[in-house]
Amino acid sequence: MRKLKNSELDRLSVEEFKETKKTPLIIVLDNIRSLNNIGSVFRTSDAFLVEKIYLCGITATPPHKDIHKTALGSTETVDWEYAENTMEVIEKLKEQNVIVAAIEQAENATMLNDFKPQPNQKYALVFGNEVKGVAQNVVSASDVILEIPQFGTKHSLNISVSCGVVVWDLFSKLGARG
Numbered sequence: 600m601r602k603l604k605n606s607e608l609d610r611l612s613v614e615e616f617k618e619t620k621k622t623p624l625i626i627v628l629d630n631i632r633s634l635n636n637i638g639s640v641f642r643t644s645d646a647f648l649v650e651k652i653y654l655c656g657i658t659a660t661p662p663h664k665d666i667h668k669t670a671l672g673s674t675e676t677v678d679w680e681y682a683e684n685t686m687e688v689i690e691k692l693k694e695q696n697v698i699v700a701a702i703e704q705a706e707n708a709t710m711l712n713d714f715k716p717q718p719n720q721k722y723a724l725v726f727g728n729e730v731k732g733v734a735q736n737v738v739s740a741s742d743v744i745l746e747i748p749q750f751g752t753k754h755s756l757n758i759s760v761s762c763g764v765v766v767w768d769l770f771s772k773l774g775a776r777g
Contacts, residue, residue, distance in 0.1 A: 616676045621650040622775045623721040624766060625697065629685045629737055630656035630728040631758060638669030639759035640726070645673035647770045650721070652677055655685040669759075685725075689740050692723045701725045701733045701741040702765055704755070708746035711765060716772050724765055726758050 611619060626649055631637055637659060644652055654660050660681045661667070661674035682688045689699055700722055716722060725741065727733030732755075738744060747756060747764055756764070 613676055616645070616648075619648065622648045622770055622773065623719075624649045624769060624773075625651045625653065625692065625721065625723040626762065626766075627653045627685065627688055627692075627699075627723055627725040628655060628658045628758075629725055629733050630731075631658045631726070632729055633758075634659050634663055634665035635669045636729070636757065636759045638666040638671075638674075640762050641666070641670040641673040641677055641679075643759070643763045643766055644677045647766050648775065649677060649766065652679040653685075653688045653723075654679060654681045655688060656683065685734060685737050686740065689723070689725070689737055693740075693742075695721075697721045697723045698743065699723045699725065699741045700743045700745050701727075701738045702745050702747070702761055703727065703733045703738055704746050705738055705744045708744040711745050711747050711768055714743070714745055714768075714772075716769055718773070722769065724762075724769075726762055729758055 626640060626644060628637065628640060640652065659666060666674060692699055698720055702724060725733050725737055745765065747761060749756070
């Protein structure tokens with residue numbers, strides 16, 4: 600076996616990405632402090648054709664060299680918007696009939712592997728601060744809480760890893776490209 604060259608990967612151009620049908624997923628970053636995590640979320644969002652990212656609260660916005668370091672240009676492909684208040688974004692999305700799913704460890708959470716997304720339904724996935732997680736008012740306002748099953752000694756995953764796991768899982772379950 601031989602590794603493929605980048606030129607053999609048949610990736611979309613920026614223009615083609617903008618025009619292609621997106622996965623019905625929106626990501627909401629609730630007060631993410633690490634610029635590298637933000638960049639990684641952009642890169643994952645590009646890979647799986649995420650519709651949009653909302654950067655909320657203290658979450659930094661492009662352009663920034665530390666976001667660019669991990670985003671590798673995906674800030675130019677994935678649509679994004681800054682909002683100071685995460686709850687206002689959640690309320691707006693719910694008015695648009697988007698199902699809001701907080702990714703958190705909480706009472707009555709649904710394990711990600713047990714979650715069955717509804718076809719033709721748009722989902723907003725809320726990822727929280729590296730230390731405090733998703734704000735309680737956002738958790739309370741969410742339609743569903745999704746928890747990533749974990750079996751080791753640690754209590755959580757890095758937010759960019761969590762995003763990759765959840766987006767891939769829902770991308771696969773929704774039957775998006777692949």
